[in-house]
Amino acid sequence: MFCIRRILLVVHLLLGYCVLGQDHFTWYFEPDISLNYEVASNYSHNFEISQRSYIYDESFRFKGRQLDIAHFSALKITYGQSIALGIQYRFRNVFENDEENELRLTQQYNITTQRGGIRYGDRLRVEQRIRPSLTTHRFRYRFALDIPLSGEKLDVGEPYFIGSIESLLSVAKGNKPEFDQRLTTYLGWLLNTETKLQAGIEYRVENYTQQNENVLFFLTSLVFSL
Template identity: 60%
Template sequence: MSSTKWLFILLLFLSMALVQGQENLTGYWQPQFAINYHVAGSYSHNFSIANRNYIFADEEFTLKGRQLDVAHFSQLKIRDNQSIALGIQYRFRNNFENRENELRITQQYNFTNKPFAVRYGHRFRTEQRITKSLTTHRFRYRFAMDFPLMGEKLDPGEPYFVGSIENLLSVAKQNVPQYDTRLSGQIGWQLYGGFKFQMGIEYRMEYFTSNFPQNILFLLTSAQLSL
């Protein structure tokens, strides 16, 4: 099992490293901080703030802000391994670029199973991305897996791996449908006091059915506190 895990990690990161030689490449660094708050019973809240910054654009390295996202999710567990959630997010773009700000409403269903040390997750989302000029409907499916990197059980202070692949369809009035895919891998640490830290890479291919697909590479860092 251990060798299989490391082989999966190696293949995932090698595949994402290959995109550096692709055309139409944009690179971002996106730090995020989130708080999970248990309300009562099976009901919980999640609050997050994320800042996206250019680090590679127009074939040049740079460091420039692109947007700020503030989001809230309300989640209800309907079974031990299943949950539904409703989210709302506001994206500040006009403060960084001459682009419209965006309001996003999200509906989500998630279920997981863990036959052994590896946990598998399936997430389905529908979204309405609302700006002054356009409303875009997006449909998303993500398959994810995570597992401890030391032994069969995750103990405080030990690392774990999270990998996922997600496909998206975006449709809007008088626009051609947009198909995107995302591949990510992150290493995280379960620390004491309900604190987690993760870092990794995400590769996105946007408009991949068009003649000029866009290659996007993210450097991700995130901290999460569960209360």
């Protein structure tokens, strides 16, 4: 447990260094609610709704940016491995008239392994981001881990930690390839056997080979599992 706490401290120090070491940031607040529904022992659905808002200056004024509605269907193909298909619709135009709405299709392959009290996950995603003016193909790889903070097993009322790092490549006709990097940390609580509450931050470096943009997200998540 002492080793785990040292790992968490290092992760948060690195994230804080990345954030404080940058002068120009875009800040967002993004809460979401999701429902996981197990249809069979090897087949499940996930439904999620999330909303993203700009955060302006030190007064923390908020302005809506987008609303996302998403669905995933996942199939376990063997122990610790699954494939999934997803569809998502992003409402942008209702918040900003000069922006376009987006339909997103996702194909996913996921591997999870357990060592002691730590669970590791490797995820590959291929996405088609379809807008009226442009279709972008995006390729993503994410490594994640989650750790109970009060022992090797997560019990009701106890906290846990989630950390992940993700690399992204976006390609579109007529545009140069774009490379992004994301670092995310969450602290969560198992409120009961069917409900989790999570709060975290995500640091993104977007298009870092061309016009580097630094983005910071404040995240909250309420997860129901049936």
